[in-house]
Amino acid sequence: MTWYSTGANRYPVAELTPAEETRLLFGKYAGQLLDEVPTSYLRWLSSGPFLPEDLRERARSYALHRRLVRPDNLRPVEDAGPWPDLRDREAVLTYILEVEAAGDVACLGEYLRELLEAVEGALQHRERAIDLEGAVLRALIGGEREGWWR
Numbered sequence: 001m002t003w004y005s006t007g008a009n010r011y012p013v014a015e016l017t018p019a020e021e022t023r024l025l026f027g028k029y030a031g032q033l034l035d036e037v038p039t040s041y042l043r044w045l046s047s048g049p050f051l052p053e054d055l056r057e058r059a060r061s062y063a064l065h066r067r068l069v070r071p072d073n074l075r076p077v078e079d080a081g082p083w084p085d086l087r088d089r090e091a092v093l094t095y096i097l098e099v100e101a102a103g104d105v106a107c108l109g110e111y112l113r114e115l116l117e118a119v120e121g122a123l124q125h126r127e128r129a130i131d132l133e134g135a136v137l138r139a140l141i142g143g144e145r146e147g148w149w150r
Helices: 039-046 053-069 089-098 102-146
Strands: 002-004 012-016 022-024
Touching: 022 053, 039 053
Parallel strands: none
Antiparallel strands: 002 012, 012 022
């Protein structure tokens, strides 16, 4: 499988190797596997509007996996510089984009957002099942009163 850029001048950007690994075909790390490129580059790839969504998602997954499985890649929090005022949206966004260690926070935030969406979906599914169960019980109770179920 080969991924192509999404712009007007489409060109190959990555390919799936026979070992099911993703190899970049463009840019500074052309010829390297996603697992071999720096995390900062993975974060850049994951936000690249010129890349297909499934390739951006793959880059996000690699970056997140690297942060969760290889804690030796994490830098001490002291290296992150002064924390922004969390009430100031622009300051937070600037911090995430400009401070290397802040990308870890952004990556974790993205993971937590996806996890929240999955939990919300499961809860909605459960609520629908409970609503259905209630409707069935109401129908049975109503039928019992009318005597149709005997």
